[in-house]
Amino acid sequence: MSAENAGNDVKISCRNVWQLFGKGADRFLAKHDNKPTMGQIVSAGLIGAVRDVSFDVHQNEILMIMGLSGSGKSTMLRCITQLLKPTAGEIIFNGTDITKVSARELNNLRRHKMGMVFQHFGLLPHRTVLENIAFPLEIQGLDGNERIAKARELVELVGLAGRESYFPRELSGGQQQRVGIARSLAVEPDVWFLDEPFSALDPLIRREMQDEFMRLQSKLNKSIVFVTHDFDEAVRLGDRIAIMKDGELVQIGTPEELVTNPADEYVRAFVENAPKAKLVTVGKIMNELGSVDTATEPVLVGAVLEDVAKRVMMSESAIPVSNKEGKLVGSIDREKLVSVLFAV
Amino acid sequence: MIAEHAIAKLSPAQKRRRNITHALIAVAIIVIGIVAKGQFAWVAKFPRKWVVPLKNWITDFFEWIVYGVTFFEGKSYEFVPTDVTRGMIKIFEYQLSFTDGLFFNGFRIGVDPLPWITVVGLMAILGHWVAGWRMAIIAGGSFLYLSLFSVWAPAMDTFSLVLLTVPVVFVIGLFLAIWMSRSRRIENAITPFFDLMQAMPPFAYMVPIVVLFGIGDVPAMLAVAVFAVPPVARCILLGLQTVPHEVIEAGEMAGCTPRQMLWKVKVPTSRSTVLVGLNQGIMQTLAMIVLASLIGASGLGNELLNSLQTLRLGQALEQGLAIVVIAVALDRLSAAYAHKPKQYIDKSLPWVQKHRHLVFAGGFLVASIAMAWFIPSLRVLPKEWPLTTAPMWDAGIDWVLVNWYDNVQGFRNFVLIDLLIPIKKFLLSVPWPTFIGLIILLGYRMGGWKLALTVGLMITFPLLMGLWKQTMITVYMIGSAAVICIVVGFPIGLLAARSERLSRYIILMCDFFQTFPSFIYLIPVIMLFKVSDISAIIAVLAFALVPMVRYTNLGFRNVPFNIREAAIQQGATRWQRLIKVELPLAAPEIMLGINQVIFMALFMVAITALIGTQDLGSEINRARTGNKTGRALVAGLCIAFLGMIADRIIKAWRKQHDYQQSRNT
């Protein structure tokens, strides 16, 4: 799940996506040449839930979408899955613009390529755990025994063995979300969408489910779009993070890029409490090589600050930094480290 | 939408100015009306030649349908429209003859109907399957009551009719609801028809039904369906519309086709609301069963009418009670079934174990029939067995008549002469332009131009139909009854909201009075008060009081506890608390209660016509006896419009004043 092996093949590409709520939104957008300002939108009585958002999701990448409540995260996700038709823009999925495909093709895509987990689980109350998990397979038209066998595997996978015949109302929140996860994986989707899947759970369970999620992902290696409003969660689980504010994409990048180089105050407020020592690598903050004592054993450019902190802090003078090949590329000293970690 | 927000946002000064303007306009309307009345004859009395002869057109239309057209004339397969309608009847008659045979008639080939012991036992088993022992006792006990109190055969007749009608009503309701859930546009197009069907007194549409379909159980079933389908469909629609958003999205993400979405996601997810719809269907059907007997439904309703006509009041009361008993049993059964959570059944178990109740019921069926074969009293109760309370009731009524008659006459004369007749005279003397103008002004004040136009059209309709006088008398009856309902019902509802213990009894009484056939109220009232407006008003009162009590209770109970606490904490006295805090918060519910009171009163108006009033109800009643389709429908529309005017205005008022709801959304 690291950024390097995410590769460059783009799975989903969102191009200038707009979602305006209210009457006559398309006409309004066309009138303003697809570039209305927030002020124009508000005075037209519309709600600008998503405004001109573009980004890519790569193969096997976990992209986190995060932002405050009402910033348009869910709406953006629903635009990608076409649960909402964007007012304008393109969603290119495996090379085709799915805003233009027929309802039938879209259904096909959803039946085989997409899986989604919902914040409030969205389970069918009249079906047992097993029947809920088998539901998408039933819709696909798989025959009874086959889908039950498949559903049983998934029950096993999410650790609900023994509860196959429970109804959702008889399960705890965490268990219900496990059902939701199993159901979304039943069709072996290409891309996995999760809308704040753990927000409705209490902190301990949430932690446990995050671990569970990472365990699953290490087995499955899917391309994932994951919505959250919790920066810790975003950092823990994501390869890259897209930060939204009032419907706009403010910044997108790896956790390290956001921490070391926040685009504005809004992003800075988010990253303030992030565990910088675990995120930032030496290379990001090192000084010029300068007049450093080259006899000292160098630290690696790719090491995170946490791993080198002790040595840097104990040393009176700057320590050289080398790349993998052993070539010296810079230096790091106490003042720099302290100023980054404690923002002084 | 915009208008209400505008009103809510007005500053106190602007509000005051608005109030003054409206008051001035009202005074102007009144003065102009009075002056015009003296000046122009057409204001004093709406000229006869201006009346639109809509009722004749309708009557002609129906006559033309029934007698006037023949398709494929001269051919061997020529037919007239009534051949079609009466042919449709045949389809249902066949089904009905089956359930009738099963429950009380027996079959022509020499098979007896089910023994009473079998029916009682099966109901008990059904009750147990639905909700355990308590329900078994309620269901079995109710039917045991029917068999012990000498109403078995008519009760089974009614039961069989209900058993056939309810599924028909339910299926129609379900499909209408599904269709309406497709789009806002369809919903908006159908809702006014539902409003009309619910606001129109059943007598009015019974006439065209008789003309087209004749008299009998099945036409009666149709009338019941017209009455019962709208609430059923509304309930199911609500269920379909309130399926959680995410559940629907989950369905979409699974790639559901619209059909899969409906049958695999929406309908099963809203199962309990859909079943509450079924429950509504049952209750509405039973509420209509007596009225339906006027156009030929056999069973308890018919017997009850007979008893009333021959003044055997005790018996009538007992038959009325039997209807209540059936209603209570079916209501509890269906309500329990609606709330019964789906149980997991292990598919690997043997069939017998998976269907224990079914097996047991089958066993009981065979065993009880065999037993009844040997012990005849289990089959049909011997004549001397059945209990009756009729003599007791008769004696009670006699006692009341003897001992209260004089006092009651005094009271009656006072109310009638000193209160009601002056009100009536006053209303009849109001010039029609004034009345219409004031209604339009009220509509404008509550909901802007659109509402003003709607209510204006609806109140002008009776005028154009030449039914202004009858309409005003109806307004006077409904108005008086509604005022009394409010004055009496409000304190009772308040009392119920204050005390847990009292509330249980009061709600029980409400349940009882709501299912008790409305006809029966007429009898003792007539005996005491003779045929007069006051009898009609009292009969309306007995029937329409229930919603007032219920909704007042509900309104006060829904006042959030923390708000009440805050008021106490601020040192408000009990009285201040009631007037300044709780009443405004409970008001929307209470207004809904008044809305219901008006609808029930309008429903009852048609019935009280049977005891000779001069309002729209009597207009329908006269049309009914003469099969005058147009006359009945037009008068029915007038009543329906009165109800809808009240409904629209009250709903608009609620939108302006529902603080609680606007806070929640």
Ligand SMILES: Nc1ncnc2c1ncn2[C@@H]1O[C@H](COP(=O)(O)OP(=O)(O)OP(=O)(O)O)[C@@H](O)[C@H]1O
């Ligand atoms: N169907 C809708 N109609 C009108 N406005 C909507 C609709 N759905 C969302 N909005 C508005 O769009 C904006 C973005 O909503 P969205 O649900 O995407 O936020 P979010 O970032 O997911 O917030 P949360 O963390 O609370 O889930 C909000 O202002 C919301 O009120």
Ligand SMILES: [Mg+2]
């Ligand atoms: Mg959201």
